[in-house]
Amino acid sequence: xxxxxxxxxxxxxxxxxxxxxxxxxxxxxxxxxxxxxxxxxxxxxxxxxxxxxxxxxxxxxxxxxxxxxxxxxxxxxxxxxxxxxxxxxxxxxxxxxxxxx
Numbered sequence: 001x002x003x004x005x006x007x008x009x010x011x012x013x014x015x016x017x018x019x020x021x022x023x024x025x026x027x028x029x030x031x032x033x034x035x036x037x038x039x040x041x042x043x044x045x046x047x048x049x050x051x052x053x054x055x056x057x058x059x060x061x062x063x064x065x066x067x068x069x070x071x072x073x074x075x076x077x078x079x080x081x082x083x084x085x086x087x088x089x090x091x092x093x094x095x096x097x098x099x100x101x
Contacts, residue, residue, distance in 0.1 A: 013079065051075060 017025060032040075055071030062070060 054078075 035043075051071055051074075052067075054074045055067050058070035058074050059065050059067045065073075
C-alpha cells in the first residue's frame with residue numbers, strides 16, 4: 001500500500017489541477033507559448049536552483065535527512081500549502097511529518 005501512495009497522490013494532484021484549475025493552466029500555457037524559447041532556459045535554471053536551495057536549507061535543519069528527501073518533502077508541502085492539493089496546509093504539514101518519520 002505504501003508504494004501505491006505516491007502514484008495515487010500524483011493522480012490526485014493531476015485531477016485536482018484539471019478539474020479545479022483548468023482556467024489557470026490554460027492561461028499559463030498561453031503565456032508560456034508567448035515567451036521566446038531562449039528566455040525559458042534562465043527561468044528553468046532559476047527554478048531548479050530555488051528547489052535545490054530550499055532542499056539544502058531543509059536538509060541542514062533536519063539531521064539525518066538527505067538533500068533528495070528534503071527537496072521532495074519541501075516541494076510536496078509547498079504544493080499542498082498553496083492549495084494545489086485539496087486540504088492545503090494541513091496536508092502539507094502531514095506529508096512533511098510523515099516523510100521524516
